[in-house]
Amino acid sequence: MNAPTHASTAFEHSPPHEPVAGESLLEVRDLKKHFPVVEGVVFQRAVGQVKAVDGVSFSIRKGETLGLVGESGCGKTTTGRCVLQLERPTSGEIVFDGVNLEELPDQELIAWRRKIQVIFQDPYSSLNPRMKIGTMLDEPMRIHGIESNPSRRRRRIAELLEICGLPEKFADRYPHEMSGGQRQRVGIARALSLNPEFIVCDEAVSALDVSIQAQVINLLEDLRHEFDLTYLFIAHDLSVVHHLCNRVAVMYLGKIVELADSKELFGNPMHPYTKALLSAVPIPDPVVEAKRAHQTLKGEVPSPMNPPPGCVFHPRCQLAVEGCSRSEPELRELRPGHWVACTQVS
Amino acid sequence: MTGQSTVALGKIDDPIDKPALITRIRSLCRRQPLGAAGGIVVVVMCFAAAFAGFLTPYDPVANSLENMLSSPDGAHLMGTDEFGRDILTRVLYGARTALFIGLVAASLGATLGLVLGVASAYFGGIFDLVVQRIVDIFLAFPLVIMALAVVATLGPGVQNVIIAITVPFIPQCARVVRSSALALREIPYVDAARALGFSHARIILRHMAPNVMAPFLIMLTYFVGQAILLEAVLSYLGMGVQDPTPAWGLMLKGGAEEFLESAPWLSIFPGLAITLAVFGFNLFGDALRDLLDPKLRSR
DSSP, X not given: OHHHHHHHHHHHTOOTTOOSXXXXXXXXXXXXXXXXXXXXXXXXXXXXXXXXXXXXXXXXXXXXXEEEEOOTTXXXXXXXXXXXXXXXXXXXXXXXXXXXXXXXXXXXXXXXXTTEEEEOSOXXXXXXXXXXXXXXXXXXXXXXXXXXXXXXXXXXHHHHHHHXXXXXXXXXXXXXXXXXXXXXXXXXXXXXXXXXXXXXEESTTTTSOHHHHHHHHHHHHHHHHHHTOEEEEEESOHHHHHHHOSEEEEEETTEEEEEEEHHHHHHSOOSHHHHHHHHTSOOSOHHHHXXXXXXXXXXXXXXXXXXXXXXXXXXXXXXOOGGGGTSXXXXXXXXXXXXXXXXXXX | OHHHHHHHHHHTHHHHHHHHHHHHHHHHHHHOHHHHHHHXXXXXXXXXXXXXXXXXXXXXXXXXXXXXXXXXXXXXXXXXXXXXXXXXXXXXXXXXXXXXXXXXXXXXXXXXXXXXXXXXXXXXXXXHHHHHHHHHHHHTSOHHHHHHHHHHHHOSSHHHHHHHHHHHHHHHHHXXXXXXXXXXXXXXXXXXXXXXXXXXHHIIIIIIGGGGXXXXXXXXXXXXXXXXXXXXXXXXXXXXXXXXXXXXXXXXXXXXXXXXXXXXXXXXXXXXXXXXXXXXXXXXXXXXXXXXXXXXXXX
């Protein structure tokens, strides 16, 4: 009984920037993705559910970058996969540019897919090892009829490679002939080949080493300005998120616990989980770092198969009172644009 | 000095590649001696099939009554059969029949199995379940029984023999390919292909199938050997290739039924040919498996 009520209120209280029609490009409403856990070989029965994403709502305005942060297994990647329609959500709506993608038949969805692209974490497994880079970039343009003339397509491939900082001759190479950073640039070029409006960056820089990371982050920023892109930036590296995102959503065990402007969230975190998360970010100054009080979380992340009742964070929370295990806290707007799911902060 | 040698190296670029290739083949033979032997049998058989017409002066089909059942001698190295046809000639031409049926049936079976296996892994869920249970049903029958059942329904003849041999291969290959494709399905480039809006057929054929080539090639070579054996069995049972087409199973049948004691060369030589061919392809396939499977590479 509890969950649906919470869901509908979260929907009513959706963030303040979106009421202006046409302003928000992507809206996710009460998204849930539950994976059944089955037992038995022949006669399979569900013995439980992993609630990977459990009632997530947010919206992204055009041209904005929303960061989605959290520990491994908190459901941020699953949220991204649902937005990409790689997973069908258990319930909830994903509205892109005014169209509910959940209601689209498969055939129309294929046409919509070109507007939403993805950049993956691992530059090694995200490129087909049997395909030349040129073919990889050519194929989507051909399929979606973006450019029917082969020689013009070849010119555009060269352009795409150049935009992403790769020489034209790479079109004739196979992925295994390139370095990790170069492959990631190919991944970005492939995402751009369809002129998307929205890109999901699923840990797009976390597999690269630091110097390459900086280059790719700058590339992503340049591309956003140049092509008027909107990003959903999924990451666990908070400093990268701080640098790149306008707004940040913090996830814990399938739920958003705090959502605010980047400056506000990093300057004035309110949710105890966000505070703990931020205090785990090292400061590159030994003097400051030594003086700082670290707030470490006790215990482990509970299993998403069997989340704690009430507030999912209460077993590890310093502020937890008795009531926290009974009722699920709603996302409340404590300051303009700053949403927190905790009853103990105000 | 260094400048000179660089120039020299640059000039003889091609001759350097060739010894490298020979060394590679040589090291391959040392690591896989049985596989190399199998490879030689395969090459010799292909050669025999391709140039049968140039290798022997005799006609494989025309009767020659004055030479009936002559034992092996200088003119007929493997003797002649009851119609006076040279056995060696018929063995050589038989290689053509065997290879043709073997290659066509094996590639058809393996390719269809590849597509079915990858599709099964890609779609998953109910589709996968149904396909795999049907595959189970097919795998419950021995190859020969199933091939016989198909030929019994369709009737004999080269085309029907090919179909009969292809059908039992499909589920075998599908099962093996599916297990490799299951791992592939979780790899991000398949997700990327879906996000790019490619059709299911394109993802299965262009993005997944090329990446399960190792098990596919192994199954293919293994199937060629099996297909040659199956074709021989079907012909021997009179349900395969029909006389006077030269086919090893058919020659074995004629020889073994009537002349096993009086003229054993009629059945010995085609029998040897079948054994060698199947042996060769199986060894070749085994070696290929060891080479393509990185988990076994250290052995």
